[in-house]
Amino acid sequence: MPKLLDLAAAIQCHVPDGALVFIGGFGHCVPFAAGHELIRQRRKGLTLCRTGTDILFDQLIAAGCASKVVFGYLGNPGVGISHSFRRAVDAGSIAVEEWTNFTLLLRLHAARIGVPFLPTRALLAGDIPKASADPRKIVCPFTGETLSAIPALFPDVALIHAQRADQDGNTQMWGIDGDSREGALASRIVIVTVEEIVPREVIRAASERTMVPAHRVAAVCHVPGGAHPSYVQGYYTRDDEHYFLYDRISRKPDELAAYLDRRVRQVADRAAYLRLLDADVLARIGLSSKSNVVLDEPTAVEAQ
Amino acid sequence: MMSAQMEMENLVLAAALELVDNESCFVGIGVPSLAAMLAKRTHAPNLVLIYESGAIDANPPIPPLSTGSPSVTADTAMIGDCLDVFGYLQAGRIDVGLLSAAQVDRHGNLNSTVIGEYRHPKLRMVGSGGAHDIASMANRVVIVMPHDPRRFVTAVDFITSPGFLNGHGERAQCGLRGGPHAVITGRGRFVFLGEELHLERSFQPFSLAQAVEGFGWDVPLCPGAHCFNAFDESARQVARGIGFSGGGA
Numbered sequence: 001m002p003k004l005l006d007l008a009a010a011i012q013c014h015v016p017d018g019a020l021v022f023i024g025g026f027g028h029c030v031p032f033a034a035g036h037e038l039i040r041q042r043r044k045g046l047t048l049c050r051t052g053t054d055i056l057f058d059q060l061i062a063a064g065c066a067s068k069v070v071f072g073y074l075g076n077p078g079v080g081i082s083h084s085f086r087r088a089v090d091a092g093s094i095a096v097e098e099w100t101n102f103t104l105l106l107r108l109h110a111a112r113i114g115v116p117f118l119p120t121r122a123l124l125a126g127d128i129p130k131a132s133a134d135p136r137k138i139v140c141p142f143t144g145e146t147l148s149a150i151p152a153l154f155p156d157v158a159l160i161h162a163q164r165a166d167q168d169g170n171t172q173m174w175g176i177d178g179d180s181r182e183g184a185l186a187s188r189i190v191i192v193t194v195e196e197i198v199p200r201e202v203i204r205a206a207s208e209r210t211m212v213p214a215h216r217v218a219a220v221c222h223v224p225g226g227a228h229p230s231y232v233q234g235y236y237t238r239d240d241e242h243y244f245l246y247d248r249i250s251r252k253p254d255e256l257a258a259y260l261d262r263r264v265r266q267v268a269d270r271a272a273y274l275r276l277l278d279a280d281v282l283a284r285i286g287l288s289s290k291s292n293v294v295l296d297e298p299t300a301v302e303a304q
Numbered sequence: 305m306m307s308a309q310m311e312m313e314n315l316v317l318a319a320a321l322e323l324v325d326n327e328s329c330f331v332g333i334g335v336p337s338l339a340a341m342l343a344k345r346t347h348a349p350n351l352v353l354i355y356e357s358g359a360i361d362a363n364p365p366i367p368p369l370s371t372g373s374p375s376v377t378a379d380t381a382m383i384g385d386c387l388d389v390f391g392y393l394q395a396g397r398i399d400v401g402l403l404s405a406a407q408v409d410r411h412g413n414l415n416s417t418v419i420g421e422y423r424h425p426k427l428r429m430v431g432s433g434g435a436h437d438i439a440s441m442a443n444r445v446v447i448v449m450p451h452d453p454r455r456f457v458t459a460v461d462f463i464t465s466p467g468f469l470n471g472h473g474e475r476a477q478c479g480l481r482g483g484p485h486a487v488i489t490g491r492g493r494f495v496f497l498g499e500e501l502h503l504e505r506s507f508q509p510f511s512l513a514q515a516v517e518g519f520g521w522d523v524p525l526c527p528g529a530h531c532f533n534a535f536d537e538s539a540r541q542v543a544r545g546i547g548f549s550g551g552g553a
Binding site: 074085089098101121124132175181 | 372393
């Protein structure tokens with residue numbers, strides 16, 4: 001089966017209801033297009049996980065896709081709380097399993113390297129272990145120190161957005177990775193959306209940038225602008241204003257429902273989503289709705 | 305000018321003074337970023353700013369809205385990943401962590417998880433992020449808080465990030481090193497004596513009494529507690545140049 005799919009087909013094929021889904025992107029390269037496709041396809045009962053979330057989590061909670069969240073931080077970065085998460089907690093409609101950014105990272109790292117747990121000096125005190133996370137105290141067999149044992153977390157599917165891939169799925173990301181590589185390599189299935197599909201020679205001329213090799217990638221989708229309102233280094237910058245706008249809208253469930261209808265459910269794909277953005281927004285963040293213009297070539301190696 | 309802006313400037317100026325040149329500093333978003341940026345532009349040019357997104361030796365040109373924002377990587381020496389920087393932290397290579405939170409208590413415990421009961425909170429907040437990890441593993445922690453009596457409580461509703469817990473050496477008994485070193489507000493500087501919050505100085509024009517105004521308990525004074533009047537005016541100008549729009553604390 002070819003790996004170069006359209007996004008709707010990739011989500012249809014690989015993300016069933018009830019899946020444990022790792023959402024990539026630490027402020028940078030957040031896979032909004034892939035997340036919006038989950039909403040359009042009305043996925044239910046998903047467990048969403050990552051360390052520090054973006055407002056995509058708020059949207060997936062509001063749309064009723066998520067029945068559980070596993071996280072270190074869940075909010076609107078730098079702006080405030082996740083209003084949909086708050087409402088879901090108030091209503092008792094979402095299961096919550098919270099760790100810290102480091103300990104959730106260790107859960108993914110343990111899965112990536114194939115061990116059932118990793119020891120750490122975090123979660124030795126405080127209320128998180130009493131209320132939610134379930135680390136176990138262990139004694140180091142070498143030093144006798146007491147440490148926390150953090151269990152591995154094996155996501156079914158990872159959704160990753162990156163700069164580019166070849167048609168086989170060799171995926172390259174540069175700039176901030178955060179926990180994206182850990183989450184992708186911890187997952188059974190990896191779905192990638194990219195700004196550009198490039199010839200294999202481009203990948204192989206700068207292979208140190210490859211974050212996920214093709215044999216670990218189930219589907220690769222060409223989705224320019226797929227990370228808005230987050231950003232993609234070298235392609236377009238972060239739409240900070242949108243995060244403030246989203247804070248205002250998401251305070252009111254009816255306004256948020258209208259936002260999700262207009263920008264997600266009633267658009268066919270990412271190109272249609274981008275056409276809804278004002279020209280001055282596109283100009284401000286350096287994103288063209290018609291093509292994926294590279295704003296600055298990161299290295300000379302990139303030149304084709 | 306006894307205004308909100310004065311308090312905000314004092315907060316950033318005083319927090320910056322907690323940072324020492326050549327140290328490594330794990331930086332959060334909001335006031336922590338502003339303070340670290342100010343320190344690097346004034347008395348601590350060799351301060352190594354580390355963001356949890358993986359940026360090492362960052363030098364943000366403008367206050368970043370998120371730890372993964374373009375400004376964090378615009379002039380950084382290295383972009384590692386989360387494992388790099390949390391590894392630094394756990395290995396004891398972070399000298400100082402700067403943290404803020406919704407609540408702080410008399411033992412320096414921080415809450416960013418819930419107001420009210422965990423299962424049925426009055427307000428569900430964002431959770432730890434990296435704050436618990438920094439509070440547990442940085443060699444010293446500086447807490448920055450706006451002067452807001454609702455934020456200063458005898459015991460936080462939820463200990464997201466451990467300070468001295470209940471005092472009496474409980475932190476060390478749990479196997480944690482370091483601990484809260486100072487709490488900075490726009491009105492004063494607090495330190496921990498016997499693992500309990502004490503007022504060490506107020507910042508002019510605020511008196512010692514105004515520095516603890518509205519707090520839910522009688523905050524003890526350090527021996528020699530005084531009113532401080534020596535913020536560097538050139539540093540204040542640099543702070544104003546950075547701006548104060550660094551996002552929510």
